[in-house]
Amino acid sequence: MNAIVALIEVVSVIAIPGLVLFVVAYGAFKRVKIYEAFVEGAKEGFNVGVKIIPYLVAMLVAIGIFRAGGAMELLSVAISPITSLIGMPAETLPMALMRPLSGSGALGVMSEIIKVHGADSLIGRMVSVMMGSGETTFYVIAVYFGSVAVSKTRHAVPAGLVADLVSVVTSVWLANLIFG
Amino acid sequence: MLNYIWLALIVIGIGVALGHDLTSDPGSGASERYPVLNKVTNEGIIGSAKTAVTLAIGLIGIMALWLGIMKVAEQAGLIALLARALRPITTRLFPDVPADHPAMGAMIMNISANMLGLQNASTPFGLKAMEELNTLNKKAGTATNAMCTFLVINTSNVQLIPATVIAIRAASGSANPTEIIGPAILATACSTIIGVIVVKALAKLPMYKKQLEA
Numbered sequence: 001m002n003a004i005v006a007l008i009e010v011v012s013v014i015a016i017p018g019l020v021l022f023v024v025a026y027g028a029f030k031r032v033k034i035y036e037a038f039v040e041g042a043k044e045g046f047n048v049g050v051k052i053i054p055y056l057v058a059m060l061v062a063i064g065i066f067r068a069g070g071a072m073e074l075l076s077v078a079i080s081p082i083t084s085l086i087g088m089p090a091e092t093l094p095m096a097l098m099r100p101l102s103g104s105g106a107l108g109v110m111s112e113i114i115k116v117h118g119a120d121s122l123i124g125r126m127v128s129v130m131m132g133s134g135e136t137t138f139y140v141i142a143v144y145f146g147s148v149a150v151s152k153t154r155h156a157v158p159a160g161l162v163a164d165l166v167s168v169v170t171s172v173w174l175a176n177l178i179f180g
Numbered sequence: 181m182l183n184y185i186w187l188a189l190i191v192i193g194i195g196v197a198l199g200h201d202l203t204s205d206p207g208s209g210a211s212e213r214y215p216v217l218n219k220v221t222n223e224g225i226i227g228s229a230k231t232a233v234t235l236a237i238g239l240i241g242i243m244a245l246w247l248g249i250m251k252v253a254e255q256a257g258l259i260a261l262l263a264r265a266l267r268p269i270t271t272r273l274f275p276d277v278p279a280d281h282p283a284m285g286a287m288i289m290n291i292s293a294n295m296l297g298l299q300n301a302s303t304p305f306g307l308k309a310m311e312e313l314n315t316l317n318k319k320a321g322t323a324t325n326a327m328c329t330f331l332v333i334n335t336s337n338v339q340l341i342p343a344t345v346i347a348i349r350a351a352s353g354s355a356n357p358t359e360i361i362g363p364a365i366l367a368t369a370c371s372t373i374i375g376v377i378v379v380k381a382l383a384k385l386p387m388y389k390k391q392l393e394a
Contacts, residue, residue, distance in 0.1 A: 004358045005350060012343045015296055023249050027256040034252050041251025045244025048307050049236050056232040062189040064228030068220045069197030100335075111348055119354035128349055132342030132364030133371065137335040140306075141182070144331055147307040148314040150321055154391055155382035156328040157181040163336035163375030170370045174363040 048147050055146025059138055063101045072097055087180075088126075088172045091117065095127045096168045099134035100161070106131060126175035133167045194220060239303065246304035250289065259285030262292075273333075273376070274326045276316065283312030287330055295340050306334060322391055325383045332379040336371040339364070 027034045066072065076093040083093060091113060098106045110131045117123040137160045145153055197216040212218055253259050263270070263285040270288065271279050286309035293302035309330060317324050323331075342364055349357035382388055 005346065008341050008343060008346060008358065011341065012297065015298055016301070019298075019301070020249060023253045023256070023258065026258060027252040030256040032252060032255040037252045037255045038248035040248075041254075042244035042248035044247050044311075045240050045242075045304075048243050048247075048304075048311075049240035052239070052307075053233055053236045056236055057229050058186065060228040060232040060235075061225055062186050062193070064224035064231075065193035065197075065220055066189040066224075067193075068224030069193040069195075069216060070200055071192045071196040074196055107344065107348075110345070111352075114348065114352045119349045119352040119357070124349075124352075124354075125360060128345050128360040129363045129367060132339065132345045132360055133337070133367035135335050135337030140335050141331065143303065144306055144310050144334065145323065145327075148310045148317075148327075150314075150323050150327065151182070152322040152391060153182050153331075154323045154328055155379060155385070155388045156323055156331040157185065159328065159332045159375055159379035159382055160335040162378045163332055163371040166374045167336065167367050167371035170367040171363065174366055178363055179359075 051149070052143050052146040055142045056139075059142035063138065067098075067102070067105065086169060086172055087176045088168075089123050091123050092126050092130065092172070095130050099130060099168075100137035100164045103136040103139065106134070106136070122175065122179050125179045126172060129171040129175050130168060133171055134164065137161065137164055193224065242300050243304045243307065246301050247308060250286070250305065250308060253289075254282070254285070259289065262288050273329060276324065276326050277313070281312065281316070283309055283316070283326075286312050291333060291338065294334065295338050297339050297341050297343050306330075319392060324392070328383065329376065329379050332375040333372060336368065336375040338368055338372055 024034055027037065072094060075097060076090065080090040080093055083096075084090065088096075095106065095109050095113065098109050110127050113127045114124045119125075119128070141153060141157060141160065145151070145156070194217075197220045200216045201214045250259070259282070260280070263280065266288055267279050267284075270277075270284050274284070274287070277283055286305055290302050290305035290309050293299075293305055310327065313324060313327050313330065314320075316326070341361065345360065345364075346357045349360070
């Protein structure tokens with residue numbers, strides 16, 4: 001098992017320098033003016049960064065209010081009778097609720113749960129699967145649609161939320177099946 | 181839908197904070213009368229607004245880097261090569277996008293970066309893809325079907341190696357930190373498949389179709 005951890009470490013260390021090296025070397029091989037091409041592409045970076053600011057402020061402030069006010073805890077208590085029906089321990093609810101809202105928040109929740117229950121407990125494993133299979137849906141929506149000034153998001157949000165729900169339910173089911 | 185979610189987050193957030201502060205007794209010697217509301221103001225409102233800008237500014241350098249690398253890959257023909265290889269899948273997922281459109285290459289780069297867990301690179305590629313998809317958009321400010329499908333694939337996050345999770349588990353003394361990879365990939369595959377089915381089905385609803393008409 002240590003071999004797998006080591007392999008993952010190697011892959012995550014090599015991936016970015018490897019990709020940069022490969023693209024630049026391949027470009028040079030194909031006689032692309034790599035420096036000029038890079039600068040031309042990189043120019044757009046600033047505009048995109050600035051363009052997403054209003055969307056990101058709107059999204060993060062609303063999520064920030066929701067989190068700081070303690071609404072997450074209240075919601076966890078309110079829906080725990082329903083979620084216990086699918087074999088979901090109440091302790092993992094904050095994780096499922098936080099995952100689509102905030103990446104750093106979810107990482108914090110996961111670390112806290114693992115500290116309390118242990119990484120190899122059923123609850124610890126379940127939140128690990130949730131963290132690994134989920135995504136910060138609202139951040140992605142704000143940034144991606146914001147970069148092209150789209151505010152009418154049509155069916156992207158409901159479909160994204162269904163995908164999040166499926167990911168949580170499957171994580172709970174698989175964790176119970178494999179580790180329970 | 182985003183309008184309702186936004187309203188709900190703000191109203192419920194402030195409502196719960198207010199309810200908490202009004203019902204709990206601050207006790208003698210409490211330094212502030214409204215601790216939760218103050219937290220909402222400082223952390224929730226002011227703090228988040230600042231964080232948003234810090235995040236966006238921080239993204240500029242990384243955006244510039246990957247957009248530069250992407251341009252090199254584009255001119256070297258790498259993106260077109262990738263797009264051609266995956267054409268049977270991409271044309272089915274995005275029937276409204278021409279098979280050789282630059283958006284296809286950018287979306288493939290974004291999804292590959294996501295799968296490898298390269299979050300730094302996946303966002304710039306994803307934003308490039310959105311920009312390209314927007315050139316096919318007939319109604320500015322409204323999401324196209326292709327954008328919605330792309331977003332759902334992104335939010336259901338097909339990640340092969342959740343490196344951060346494994347690192348935390350290893351640091352917390354797990355005997356087997358990688359055992360969650362299998363179930364995580366399965367869960368993510370289920371959510372992507374269902375997400376794509378749902379996004380395609382919803383696109384056919386009259387209420388969403390109507391929004392595309394000028």
